[in-house]
Amino acid sequence: MTTDRLVAFTDGVIAILITIMVLELKPPAGTGIGDLHTVVPKLLAYLLSFVLVGIYWINHHHLFHVVEKIDGAVLWSNMALLFSLSLVSLATAWFGEHPGSTGPVFWYAIVQLLCAISYTLMTISLLRLHDPESRLAKAIGDDRKGKWSMLAYVVSVPISLVAPAITVAIIAGVAIAWFVPDRRVSRVLD
Amino acid sequence: MTTDRLVAFTDGVIAILITIMVLELKPPAGTGIGDLHTVVPKLLAYLLSFVLVGIYWINHHHLFHVVEKIDGAVLWSNMALLFSLSLVSLATAWFGEHPGSTGPVFWYAIVQLLCAISYTLMTISLLRLHDPESRLAKAIGDDRKGKWSMLAYVVSVPISLVAPAITVAIIAGVAIAWFVPDRRVSRVLD
Amino acid sequence: MTTDRLVAFTDGVIAILITIMVLELKPPAGTGIGDLHTVVPKLLAYLLSFVLVGIYWINHHHLFHVVEKIDGAVLWSNMALLFSLSLVSLATAWFGEHPGSTGPVFWYAIVQLLCAISYTLMTISLLRLHDPESRLAKAIGDDRKGKWSMLAYVVSVPISLVAPAITVAIIAGVAIAWFVPDRRVSRVLD
Amino acid sequence: MTTDRLVAFTDGVIAILITIMVLELKPPAGTGIGDLHTVVPKLLAYLLSFVLVGIYWINHHHLFHVVEKIDGAVLWSNMALLFSLSLVSLATAWFGEHPGSTGPVFWYAIVQLLCAISYTLMTISLLRLHDPESRLAKAIGDDRKGKWSMLAYVVSVPISLVAPAITVAIIAGVAIAWFVPDRRVSRVLD
Numbered sequence: 001m002t003t004d005r006l007v008a009f010t011d012g013v014i015a016i017l018i019t020i021m022v023l024e025l026k027p028p029a030g031t032g033i034g035d036l037h038t039v040v041p042k043l044l045a046y047l048l049s050f051v052l053v054g055i056y057w058i059n060h061h062h063l064f065h066v067v068e069k070i071d072g073a074v075l076w077s078n079m080a081l082l083f084s085l086s087l088v089s090l091a092t093a094w095f096g097e098h099p100g101s102t103g104p105v106f107w108y109a110i111v112q113l114l115c116a117i118s119y120t121l122m123t124i125s126l127l128r129l130h131d132p133e134s135r136l137a138k139a140i141g142d143d144r145k146g147k148w149s150m151l152a153y154v155v156s157v158p159i160s161l162v163a164p165a166i167t168v169a170i171i172a173g174v175a176i177a178w179f180v181p182d183r184r185v186s187r188v189l190d
Numbered sequence: 191m192t193t194d195r196l197v198a199f200t201d202g203v204i205a206i207l208i209t210i211m212v213l214e215l216k217p218p219a220g221t222g223i224g225d226l227h228t229v230v231p232k233l234l235a236y237l238l239s240f241v242l243v244g245i246y247w248i249n250h251h252h253l254f255h256v257v258e259k260i261d262g263a264v265l266w267s268n269m270a271l272l273f274s275l276s277l278v279s280l281a282t283a284w285f286g287e288h289p290g291s292t293g294p295v296f297w298y299a300i301v302q303l304l305c306a307i308s309y310t311l312m313t314i315s316l317l318r319l320h321d322p323e324s325r326l327a328k329a330i331g332d333d334r335k336g337k338w339s340m341l342a343y344v345v346s347v348p349i350s351l352v353a354p355a356i357t358v359a360i361i362a363g364v365a366i367a368w369f370v371p372d373r374r375v376s377r378v379l380d
Numbered sequence: 381m382t383t384d385r386l387v388a389f390t391d392g393v394i395a396i397l398i399t400i401m402v403l404e405l406k407p408p409a410g411t412g413i414g415d416l417h418t419v420v421p422k423l424l425a426y427l428l429s430f431v432l433v434g435i436y437w438i439n440h441h442h443l444f445h446v447v448e449k450i451d452g453a454v455l456w457s458n459m460a461l462l463f464s465l466s467l468v469s470l471a472t473a474w475f476g477e478h479p480g481s482t483g484p485v486f487w488y489a490i491v492q493l494l495c496a497i498s499y500t501l502m503t504i505s506l507l508r509l510h511d512p513e514s515r516l517a518k519a520i521g522d523d524r525k526g527k528w529s530m531l532a533y534v535v536s537v538p539i540s541l542v543a544p545a546i547t548v549a550i551i552a553g554v555a556i557a558w559f560v561p562d563r564r565v566s567r568v569l570d
Numbered sequence: 571m572t573t574d575r576l577v578a579f580t581d582g583v584i585a586i587l588i589t590i591m592v593l594e595l596k597p598p599a600g601t602g603i604g605d606l607h608t609v610v611p612k613l614l615a616y617l618l619s620f621v622l623v624g625i626y627w628i629n630h631h632h633l634f635h636v637v638e639k640i641d642g643a644v645l646w647s648n649m650a651l652l653f654s655l656s657l658v659s660l661a662t663a664w665f666g667e668h669p670g671s672t673g674p675v676f677w678y679a680i681v682q683l684l685c686a687i688s689y690t691l692m693t694i695s696l697l698r699l700h701d702p703e704s705r706l707a708k709a710i711g712d713d714r715k716g717k718w719s720m721l722a723y724v725v726s727v728p729i730s731l732v733a734p735a736i737t738v739a740i741i742a743g744v745a746i747a748w749f750v751p752d753r754r755v756s757r758v759l760d
Contacts (some may be wrong), residue, residue: 005581005631011195015202020593022276023210027284031291033351039280047273054269061195076749079624083617086592090609094597101601137616161603179266201385205392212466213400217474221481223541237463244459251385328490369456391575397580402656403590407664411671413731419660427653434649441575559646 003066006078007064013082014057017089021046021053048172049088055086055178057117063090063123066135073125080118087111105164106157112171113153120146149174196268197254203272204247207279211243214283235286238362239278245368246275246305253313256325263315268340270308277291277301295354296347302361303343339364385460387392387444393462394437397469401426401433404473413451425476428552429468436465436495442502460498467491486537486545492551493533500526529554546569576648577634583652584627587659591616591623594663615666618742619658625748626655626685633693636705643695650688653704657681675734676727682741690716718745 025042028035091111094104114135123140130136152174160167215232218225249270281301284294313330320326342364350357382564405422408415440461474484503520510516532554540547595612598605630651661681664674693710699707722744730737 009581009585009627011199012202012582013589015199016206016586016589017273017592019203019206019210019276020589021278022207023213023593025280027280027287028293030293031288031298032293035293036297050269050273050276057199058265075628079620082588083620086589086620089592090595090597097597098601103600103602103605106603107606138746201389202392205389206396208462209393209396209400209466212397212469215470217470217477218483220483220564221478222483223486225483226487240459240466247389248455353435391579391581395579396586398652399583399586399590399656402587402659403593405660407660407667408673410673411668412673413676415673416677430649430653430656437579438645 003067003070006070006075007061009079010060010073010078010082011057014053014085017082017085018050018053018057021049021089021092024089024096041099042096045092045099048175049092051175051179052112052115052171053085053088053174056081056119059119059178062067063126063139066139067130068124068136069129069135071125071129074122074129075117077122077125081115081122084111084114084118087114096157099168100164102160102164105167106160109153109156109160109167112149112174113157116146116153118177120150149178155160193254193257193260196260196265197251198267200250200272201247203251204243204250204275207272207275208240208243208247211239211279211282214279214286219374226290228286232286235282235289238365239282241365241369242302242305242361243275243278245365246271246309249309249368253326253329256329257316257320258326259319259323261315261319264312264319266316267312270379271305271312274301274304274308277304284315289358290354292354295357296350297345299343299350299357299361302364303340303347306340310340335367339368383444383447383450386450386455387441388390390440391437391463392459394433394440394465397462397465398430398433398437401429401469404469404476421479422476425472425479428555429472431555432492432495432551433465435555436461436499439499439558443506443516443519446519447510448489448514448516449505449509450507454502454509456502457498457502457505461495461502464491464494464498467494479548480544482544485547486540489533489536489540489547489551491526492554493530493537496526496530496533502532525557529558530569573634573640576640576645577631580630580648580652581627582696584623584630584655585595586687587652587655588596588620588623588627589658591619591662594659594666611669612666615662615669618745619662621745621749622682622685622741623655623658625745626689629689629748633696633706633709636709637696637700638704638706639699641695641699644692644699647688647692647695651685651692654681654684654688657684663753669738670734672730672734675737676730679723679726679730679737679741682744683720688715690720715747719748 009127025039028038088111091104091108095108098104120143123146125144126136127140152170156167156170159170196357215229215236266332278291278301281294281298285298288294313333313336316326342360346357346360349360404417406425408418432465468491470483471488476490478484500523503526506516507520532550536547536550539550595616598608658681661674661678665678668674671692690713693713693716695708696706722740726737726740729740
């Protein structure tokens with residue numbers, strides 16, 4: 001199992017995931033411009049998910065630029081990441097339908113947490129394989145941003161039980177914080 | 191983030207987008223040849239969208255042949271292009287169902303405009319990164335065709351409120367104008 | 381537009397097309413083994429289409445092994461092939477639902493004919509670009525198999541109006557005839 | 571037909587297959603956290619199928635690392651594998667809906683058996699092409715794990731008629747046994 005192939009397969013799955021979410025968007029029943037408003041909440045949910053998945057793709061690429069070797073643990077934590085990302089599609093469909101309800105927001109936050117956990121597991125598996133002086137180890141550093149995101153997701157899950165809107169705000173906030181590609185890795189690359 | 195990877199990911203997403211549109215086409219309820227006519231307007235809408243997305247793919251490729259470097263702005267304007275292109279699927283489903291109605295045609299024109307805007311933003315981001323004497327800058331030139339297309343889309347949106355058929359004609363006209371691969375870039379490549 | 385990219389994009393689209401056809405297969409309503417029989421005709425239709433699309437993929441690859449250059453005509457006839465192949469999905473869904481009815485079989489035959497025509501147009505565009513002494517020209521030769529297939533499809537369309545079963549038999553027969561990869565191209569490659 | 575292209579196409583199809591299974595998961599009708607429980611059995615079925623298909627992808631890659639040449643028999647047995655894997659999607663949808671019923675479990679086991687048979691046929695085709703002293707022949711060895719899996723699937727099919735739960739346990743057991751990448755091939759690679 002070479003790194004190139006893992007990256008190519010991951011790219012393929014993410015390209016499909018980010019695209020099939022649009023299949024959950026159904027055209028309005030009416031034919032007036034006003035009927036578009038029924039699609040707007042789903043469209044915004046799709047936009048949020050598109051950006052979140054896009055960020056994983058970008059960070060994954062920045063990370064794998066400095067990966068020297070992989071093993072079974074990296075492979076399966078990467079599979080866990082792909083599985084978690086695939087659930088974003090289902091979560092977006094439910095959340096887009098009922099953007100203010102507890103259940104869908106709770107589930108949306110859980111899925112984001114699953115993605116963050118599997119990404120972190122992958123990072124740990126990679127760190128274990130690489131020298132502390134390697135470019136990868138330096139690039140990841142203390143992973144402050146990753147830890148803060150994880151904490152934000154952990155907090156956002158129970159909050160959804162009382163105030164779903166705050167959960168959505170937290171998740172959108174994390175998205176904005178990650179919008180800029182990971183500078184730690186970029187720095188090492190330059 | 192290398193240029194190659196951005197191009198490969200873009201190719202993957204566009205290949206999926208152009209293909210899943212066909213999933214919106216449902217077989218007729220009847221079993222006679224005459225029942226096919228219920229599918230015809232959707233089929234024509236799909237054909238128009240297939241050509242429009244195909245043109246973006248071709249122009250994207252011609253453009254990236256002469257790209258020397260990319261940055262975060264290029265990356266995210268490319269993501270905005272992919273997001274906009276993914277909405278073509280939804281717009282086609284609605285438009286194919288009601289090809290003469292205001293709402294669907296309005297939305298179809300809006301989506302085309304979004305695609306054109308994000309493509310233009312990507313072009314501007316690329317120009318900012320490259321030398322005015324670079325092959326890319328020469329290839330893009332004054333981008334007359336791009337500006338005319340953008341103007342056509344801008345005009346086609348309000349027109350849909352009074353005469354949807356003219357909006358469809360304008361969009362089809364832009365498609366025909368772009369049918370031939372971008373000569374400006376081809377010229378430089380030769 | 382390089383040949384490599386055209387082939388990679390074509391591969392991507394065909395991989396998606398051949399796969400999404402399975403989405404048209406819906407699980408039976410019941411839960412007994414006997415309920416599977418409701419899926420059988422659709423499964424056979426899917427198998428036939430899978431083989432037909434698979435053959436196009438294989439022949440496309442054999443052909444592009446000996447391609448030296450492409451132009452806009454090749455590019456767009458290839459796009460026409462992809463568009464035609466994408467209609468196989470819709471045709472399979474209708475045909476699998478009503479395997480003995482005139483409409484679906486007629487449409488299935490029309491789509492096969494469209495695929496054959498666009499493939500032939502692509503072959504002609506390629507021949508025009510290459511020297512008569514080129515490996516491509518020798519590999520294609522007089523294209524007897526292609527001409528016979530086209531004739532079979534042309535004949536199968538009107539036959540569907542009176543005897544759909546014969547049309548299905550003709551199409552299945554063409555599939556069997558193409559099952560073996562194109563020896564003309566293989567011969568030149570060896 | 572080069573080995574690289576066969577592998578790339580296979581990767582593409584598997585990436586799509588493993589991803590579109592998530593489209594069968596529909597959001598719950600309600601909006602409470604409790605409504606999630608209606609999705610749980612389907613989610614577990616999807617997880618099992620994701621792992622099973624993932625294992626095929628991993629083993630396919632390990633195997634093709636030591637492949638030196640392919641022929642038509644390898645090509646078509648690989649196509650048969652892709653076709654069988656594509657049926658996992660349909661089987662998962664039915665099985666996830668009725669995880670304890672005879673019909674869906676029977677069909678799920680049949681599909682797993684089809685995948686195992688086509689993978690074995692591909693292995694045999696490859697062995698026939700390669701020298702008994704080749705890395706491939708050594709890597710495959712006596713294929714004890716493959717034979718045991720096949721036997722397990724063969725047994726699991728009739729068992730589903732009387733005790734579907736045991737069939738599911740057997741299939742999950744095979745998945746766990748294959749979870750670790752094939753050491754035979756890894757050993758030779760190192």
